[in-house]
Amino acid sequence: MDTRKAVANRIVELCKARNITPNALSYRAAVPQSTIKSILNDESLNPGIVTIKKLCDGLEISLSDFFNTDVFSNLEQELT
Template sequence: MEDLPMNTREAIAARILDLCRERGITPNGLSNISAVPQATIKSILNGESQNPGTVTIKKLCDGFEITLGEFFSTPTFDALEQEIY
């Protein structure tokens, strides 16, 4: 499968799924440990959330026991193109 360029939303969703897989937790489990509602996580993962807030991502990071810097410090985020609307 060819790597298609991602937008920021897709990169965030992919990073959350990767971290869940690495830690052996489900998105519902992530909801429990991060205090982020399941509906919010589902919305981010399904691309329905147009702009997941920094506070939400920080709570998810707290659940994963990582910093915001660790969340965003990946080749995927480094390769994102500038999004100008």
């Protein structure tokens, strides 16, 4: 799994755990729905850390909570 897919999967996982939709997250995080859609549909080449931080704020978690999963710990280094 690559980093972009890991980010998208984590967002979906966290939304499900909180019983909210990506659209609701958009409102809570003040991130455009189109931005979240592009991340979830693997259209975003680089979901920036500022965007991920806003999403974390909307989910009421820290950045370290977002990335503290086996999926991110086991990602291969991307050199491209």
